Amino acid sequence: MNFFEELTEMALNDEYLKSLIYKAETIYGQTIFNSDELNQIFNSKEYYDLLRFADILSRSKKPEARNTALKIISLLYELEGYKNDNDFKNFSESVLTKLGNFPSISIVGSNHEDNNDEEIEIDKILKSTMQQAPNSKYIFTDAQYDVFEKMKDSNHYSFSGSTSFGKSFIFEAFMNYIIDERNASDNIAILVPTRALINQVTIKLKSEIKNKKYKIVSHPKVPLLYKNEGNRFIFVFTPERLISYFSDSNNPSINYLFVDEAHKLLSDKDQRTPLLYHSLMQAKRKSVKLYFASPNIPNTEVFLRLFGNSIEESTSITESPVAQNRFFIDCIDKKAVMFSDFGKDIPLNGLKYTKNEVENLIEVVNKLGADKQNIIYCNTIEYTVKHAREFSSHLQNNSSKRIEELIALIKESVHDQYFLIECLKKGVAFHFGKIPQRIREGIESLFRSGEIRFLFCTSTLLEGVNLPAKNIFILSTKIGMNYMDEVNFWNLAGRAGRLAKDLSGNIFCARIIDQEGYWKKTKEIEKVKNKKITEIESPLMKKNDKNLYKNISNSLSGQPFTNKNLSANEKKYINMYGNILVYHDIVKSDSILRNRFFEKNKDARITLEKVTSTIKVPDYIIAQSANIRIDIQNKIFSTESTDQLPEGTDYKSCLQMLNILYDDYEWQKEESIGLNPLVKNREHLNYYAVLINSWVNSKPLKIIISNTIKYFDEHDKDLNIRANQYETFNKENATHINILINNLISDIENAIRFKIKSYVNNYILLLVERGVEVKSNWSDFLEYGTIDRFIIEIQNIGFPRHLATFLKENYPHCFQFVEGEITEFDTHKLKNEINTEKYKNEFNELSKLLEWT
Known part of the structure; x- marks a missing residue:
């Protein structure tokens, strides 16, 4: 251990240092809460001792020490009277330079006139040269540079870091490195969790990838225009699009694949997880080099092990480029505290609590979020819209030219009663997956520019949307109706603090609603206080797999599941892994899924042989249809008198197409159960026929909305207000109009473009394989x-x-x-x-x- 590491160890265990940081936290907390118990500021000795401690800690290689150094600088910066002090600027510049945190130096401001420290200048020159990102004006932080250098020497890699770590930036830099190093000879793909992210990632890549030989492609078909020009490609795909791309052997090969938000592979409930696993196994079979990034996962090698790669090429980064402060505000019990790692909880007063939920929301968010960028997390769309409207109704108008332009666009392209309009006028917005993408992107742009200061949102921020803020207010510990796990919670909380704009961010966990799942239980609060993320394993590799493999076997054998109370989503999850297992067995894929199935079930070979011996559907079709039961595919393929899809696209033809799918794929049994079924009954097809008729005939969104409102009104249809709760639609009810719009957007994106399209695509593949001529490509239409x-x-x-x-x-x-x-x-x-x-x-x-x- 060298001299500075010895000093570091002494400093980290020094009670005097802990007391100084604790005092800084106390002053900061009291300042932002406008407390009447404001402590005295530091005396001269304490101030300079803190700066010297920060300087010592910044020289260490230990993440804990480096994070503490940043914590000290960030707290002093926020306290009155220090940020403009020349000595503070000199020390801060030195600390940030030693941390390699160059984006934050511009925040504290350099003090070149009074700073003659050669060490700083040498450090700056060395790091700004060595750690320059390829084809970029930006410089890696020390931790980013370490990951980047390791990736250069690896054919696969997995790393994790805080939300503000800059994982996408590292991927983009590595792509530029590959392109330069290998003379633009490779094709690259990025896997995103949802379709909504494709446009954001595509636009970002166009600005970051300098080599004009590369074209960004987001559909599984490479345009002839690009092929003719002899280009290379960067593909931005969802898992289903990657699977579709691999199904065409004429497509250019992919050499590198980058998986952001890789932790989604570890879910044991999300229906998208089996599809994500399937898409990456397809890539693995084609010898694509895989690179994974995830938020805060301590055992990042789990992704490499899942796909049979060596696990040495992985690292978990605990150093963060932005410090964070954690608070718990209990409006029900009328108390607030700041959690500290350097002492006991710090009680804070200054807020005025009432028995009114709305008044407490306004008091907490408006007082603590004044003049800052604020994200307010709610667990459901209903709460998100409700809170945004209630909060904005108490604010003065605070519009801008760009906000007015977005309002005009909403009126022109969506509906003039859309609730977002009234919020935007106050500088407030809401954000979730059921907002039209064009409008959602407008909201994101206005939030980044600071014209929207309060953004109420659901868990769409966990899907990779890059929207950090100074403050995040977390009103619930749930996503929808399920509790957040540690990884998702800290991925969400990690949005507090923006690299290059903030030295620190604030996490406010606020108990405003007196219900379970809204900070009522002590164990929920402990999650924030302790900030501990345990190792997490893929369900496919857990020792205690909760009968997953037994249930996969039961699914394939037509036997009941071991748990009679499994949800519809959990059953689909198991069935999908069953389909993927069968595919792996047919093509003799050496997968964890197949190997573990044999380990866990003594009759595994007999079970699989019984299933595969009856399958007539070609494996390339099974590969593209992992979400559809193989026995149903087999039955359709074996039926001689299969109905042809209609050629027309009028309402009658749309309904005819839907009825074919409803009968042949047994939707009454397969798609009518659970909280959000595709169809409640056959009558539901009439609604989809109206929607599809407008959608496939190129009608703009506003016309689709208008046609759907007319259909609901004229037929006295029931509107899905929330999960399995319905009311008769009333076109004079603005809430009904808004819910209908939200449901319609979701139905286009999830029902039509994903679920129904996957059934149509499978049906067409089966017909074509049997030699039937398909005259209308309904898969493309949808x-x-x-x-x-x-x-x-x-x-x-x-x-x-x-x-x-x-x-x-x-x-x-x-x-x-x-x-x-x-x-x-x-x-x-x-x-x-x-x-x-x-x-x-x-x-x-x-x-x-x-x-x-």
């Missing part, structure tokens, strides 16, 4: 929301549906469209001809996508 081949091809080259329709209707002459494919696209002509006043929103969106600005 995915792209149009029957127009031109609009489909415009989407394939990277434009969302509304822009593709706009371009086809107004500027088709900017494209060469030959035999159903785009062969040329004149972006310069489009830029010169587009009416920027008439089509301002469209021009702004095109400018981002085509990098005009």
Whole structure:
């Protein structure tokens, strides 16, 4: 142990240092709570001792010491009278330089006139040169650089870090390194958890990847326009799109695959987990190099072990580039504390509590979040909208030109009674998956710019949406109706504090609602206080697998599950792993799933042989349809008189298509149970027929909404208010209008473009394999929301549906469209001809996508 490490050990165990940090935390907490018990500030000795401690700790290699150094600097920066002090600036610059935290140096501000410290300047020069990210103006922090260097020497890698660690930045830098190092010879893919993230990631990559030989592609079909130019590709795919891409042997090979939010592989309830595992096993079979990033997972080697890779190429980063302060506010019991790692809980007063939920919400969020960027987490859409409306109703108008433009866009493209409008006028917004993507992206942009200061949201922030803030208020310990695990909680809480904008962030856990799941239990509070994340294992590898493999066997054998109380989602989860297991057995894949199934079940071989001996469906179809029971696929494939899908796309044809799927795939049994079933009964198909008829015939969202409102009104339809709770729709009820819009967006994205499309795709594959000519590609119709081949091809080259329709209707002459494919696209002509006043929103969106600005 060298001299500085010895000093570090002494400092970390020094009670005097702990008392100084504890005092700093106390002053900070009392300051932001506007407490009437404000402590005295530090005397001169205490102040300089703190700075010297920070300097010593920053020289260590221990994450605990480095985090403590940052904690000291961040607390002093927030306290009155220190941030402008020259000595503070000098010490802070030195500490941040030693931490390699260059993005934060601009926050404290350099003091070059009074700072003649050669050590700092040498450190800066060395690190800014050595740790420069490839093709970027940004410099890695020390921890980021360590991960980057290890990835360069590995054919696979897994790492985890805090939410603010910059995992995506490391991936982007590594892509640039691969491109430069290997002379742009490889194709690369990024796996994102949801379709909603594709556009965000695509736009970011276009600005970060400098080599123009690379095209960003987000659909499984590579456009002819890009093939003709001899390009290489970066694919941005969801798991289902990656599976579809691999199904076409003519597609270019993928060499590197990056998996962000990899912890989703470890869920034992999420239906998307088996599909994610299946997609990555497909990649593994094709010898794709896999790289994983996850938030806060201590045993990051778990992902490598899951796919049979050596586990040495992994690291868990506990050093954070942003410090965090943790608070618990109990409006029911009228008390608040700041949690400290350096002493007992710090009681704080200054808030005025009442018995009114809304008044407490306003007091907590408005007082503690004044003049800052604030995220307020709610566990359901209902609470998110409710709290956002109640909170904003007590604020003065605080609009801007850009906010007014977004409001106009909502009125023009969604509905003039959409509740988001009234919130936006006050500088408040809500954010969840059922908001139209175009509007959601507008909200995100306004929040990043600071024009929206209060953002109420659901767990969409856990899906990889990059929206950090100074403060995060967590009103519930649940996601929906299920409790958050440690990883998801700290992934959410980690949004507090923005690298390059904040030295620290504040986590406010607020008990405003007096119910279970809203900070009522002591164990929920302990999660925040202790900040401990235990090792987590994949359900496929757990010693205690909760009868997973037994239930997979029962699923394949048609036997009852061991637990009669399994939810519909849990049954689908097991069935999907059963389908994937059968596929692995057919193609003789050496997978953890298959190997463990044999280990866990003495009759495994007999069970699988019974199933596989009866299967007539080709393996390439099974590979694309892991979410559909194989016995049903087999039955359809073996039936001689299978119905042909209709050629037309009018309402009657849409209903005919749906009835075929309902009968042949046994939807009454397979898709009508659980909290959010695809269909309640056959009558439900009429609604989907209305929706699909508008969707596939290129109708804009506002018309689709209008048609659906008319259908619900004229037929006195029941509206799904919340899980399995219905009310008769009333078009005069603004709440009903908003719920209908939210449900409709979800049904387009999840029911039509995912579930129904997967059934249609399977049906078409089965028909084609039997030699039946399929005249209408309903799978494409549902995915792209149009029957127009031109609009489909415009989407394939990277434009969302509304822009593709706009371009086809107004500027088709900017494209060469030959035999159903785009062969040329004149972006310069489009830029010169587009009416920027008439089509301002469209021009702004095109400018981002085509990098005009």
